[in-house]
Amino acid sequence: MxxxxxxxxxxxxxxxxxxxxxxxxxxxxxxxxxxxxQVESVATSPDRNVTVVAGAGGMVTDIRLAPGAMRLGPAELSATIMTALREAVAGAARQQAGIVDEVFGGAFGVNTSEQVRQAQAEAFGTPEDRAASQDETSSSRRRPTPSDDDDFDQDTIYGR
Structure with a gap:
């Protein structure tokens, strides 16, 4: 016994x-x-006319337009905003996936970050290595303040 x-x-x-x-x-x-x-992803257009900030869940938290943005035609401005918006939201999704991987990836043998990169590459036609490099730069960025760049107006598109 x-x-x-x-x-x-x-x-x-x-x-x-x-x-x-x-x-x-x-x-x-x-x-x-x-x-x-606390996730935050900032995307700025190459011409620096549009900056979009996205947070957790891909929520857009800010859109900033430089004075030069007002000189763009409606179609070009719309396309520039949409491109920056997609980049900011995609960056936020990659950051969230990275956090999930840190907490659960090893325990469950999943690589959420890789799955997100593949899905984004398929959806947007973005090479995965480019998405990974965007992830590295966007995660180290902080939200710009009006004093960060003289090109940006004090107001958001919503006014203050």
């Missing part, structure tokens, strides 16, 4: 160790939520 009891205690200890492992893996979930909430 002692052998049986020892075996049950050993099984219980294994079970307890698995529970502690699961708790350790999921301990980062609340931190992950906070980090995802």
């Amino acid at each position: 002692s052998s049986h009891m020892d075996q049950m205690i050993a099984e219980f200890e294994k079970f307890g160790a698995r529970i502690r492992q699961a708790e350790a893996r999921f301990a980062g979930v609340s931190d992950m939520g906070e980090r995802v909430a």
Whole structure:
């Protein structure tokens, strides 16, 4: 009977160790939520006329137009805004995927970042290596302030 009891205690200890492992893996979930909430991706058009900022979930949090943007024709301005918007939202999605990978990737053997890059490459015709390099630059950017660049007006398109 002692052998049986020892075996049950050993099984219980294994079970307890698995529970502690699961708790350790999921301990980062609340931190992950906070980090995802802080995601910010900034995309500026090559001519610096349009800057778009996107946050968690791809929510656009700011659109800034330089005075030169007003000299563009409606079709060109619209296309420039849409391109910057797509880049900012895609950058935010890549950042979020990176956070998910840090917390869960190793535990579950998933590579969410790679899946997002592939999906974006297919959707936008963007080479994956370009998306990866955009990810590196956008994650190190901070949200521009009006004093960061003389080209940008003090007001957003919504006014203040």
